[in-house]
Amino acid sequence: MARSGDIDIQLDNPMGFFESERLVDTNKEILERLGGSWELPPLLPTRWEQKPLLHWLHQFRSRFSSYALSTAWVDKDPRLCLTYPAYLHILLKRIPLVAAFREPLQVAMSLYTRDGLSINQGLALWMIYNFHLAAELSSDDLFLPYDILLQAPEVCSGSLIQKNVYQFLERCYHPRPADQDWQRLIDSSIKPELNRSNAVLMSESRLRVNTSLLNCCQQRYDRTLAATDWLNEFVNQFSNLPRPVLDEVVYEQIVLETKSVEFKSVCDQLESDLLAADELLVARSDQLQSLQEDYSLLKHKYLGIQASTSWRMMAPVRSLMDRFRFLR
Structure with a gap:
């Protein structure tokens, strides 16, 4: 059952998202401030400690005052992989992380099924999100392989998963549950049948998968799970x-x-067009200046002729010729 203030239960997550609207809306605002979204993440870490971003984050402190003053709350939003560093300046303290690590192709298939993203886009996003997450994890955090969580025998009492969870709760000064409560929680919360990422790739989709990208992601996933730590x-x-x-x-x-590179390319093209227009304007100005100089020269010559003795002496002749033209 979803908690009060959580996103409503929907078809794509019938057990509930366990994501508060407050956190989801804030993460959306943060990413939009950067000009992106969950599917258009920053590749490089954001310098939240610099102005004006730092001052902009201050507005969220009142929104999360209850979070900052409480010591026992849990919220989930995958976009925290990208926005987590900003919350240090919002909550004024570091919040322990619980990282659920999923197999890359399963994530890509889930994004393909739910959001229509290509498999390659999903794999790239999987790597970028984990890249940002890895930069924020510390030894006090909890790391849980998602597939192992879905394997009921592996999460029973005495498992490595249970040991890691109990140690994490102790570091957070939270009492560990009794074994029977642990097993009841596992049985009620983990539903492998709801995992849509196991859908079979269509043959035409397989042909479009970047094998180098897939192999790279899979290797890093396998190496992580093969390690003891x-x-x-x-x-x-x-x-x-x-x-x-x-x-x-x-x-x-x-x-x-x-x-940004695409926008810069457009700006560079506009700047080039503006420079060309300036050069054309200068050329037209030079031509106009030349015509004005020619006009001034011709006008000066004309006035000189009118002021000459010969022009004045020929005035009667010109008048007579004008009369003859009138008679014709």
């Missing part, structure tokens, strides 16, 4: 963005920076 290995594996991801980012233009 998941969290530290995750941080190591996602400390940089590999070339296949950057190539896909440029091709799909799925990060803010590529849109």
Whole structure:
């Protein structure tokens, strides 16, 4: 059952999102402030400590005052991978993180099914989100492989998952649940049948998947889960963005920076057109100046002729000729 203030239950998540409208709306505002959205994330970390962004974040402090003063609350929004550093300046303290690590193709398939994003876009976003998340994780946080959570025998009492969760709760000064409560929570919350990411890729979709990108993502996923220390290995594996991801980012233009490059290209073209127009205006001004000089010269010559003795002496002849033209 969804909590009060959470996003309403919908078809794509019948058990509830466990995401507060307050947090989701704020994350949306933060990303829009950067000119992006959840599907158009920043590639590079944002300098929230600099003006004017820092002052802009101050407006959210009253919105989250109850969060900042409380010590026992949980909220979930995948966009926190991108916006989490901003909350240090909003809440004025660091909030422990719980990171659920999902298999890359499952994430890409879920985004394809729900949002219509291509598999390659989904894989690139999976890498970018994890890249941002890895930069914020510390040894006090909790890292949980999503697929292992879905495997009921692995999450029973005595499992590594349970051990890690209990240690995390102790670090947060929160009492651990009794074993029977743990098992009841697992049974009521984990529903593998609702996992839509297991949909089979259509043959034509498989042909369009960037195999280099997929292999790169899968390798980092497999290496993380093969390690004895998941969290530290995750941080190591996602400390940089590999070339296949950057190539896909440029091709799909799925990060803010590529849109900035596109905008800069338009600005450069406009600047070039403006420069050409200025040069044409200068050329036309030179031509006008030349015509004005020619006109002044001709006018000066004409006035000189009118002032000459010969012009005055020929005045009667010109008058007579004008009369003859009138008679004709």
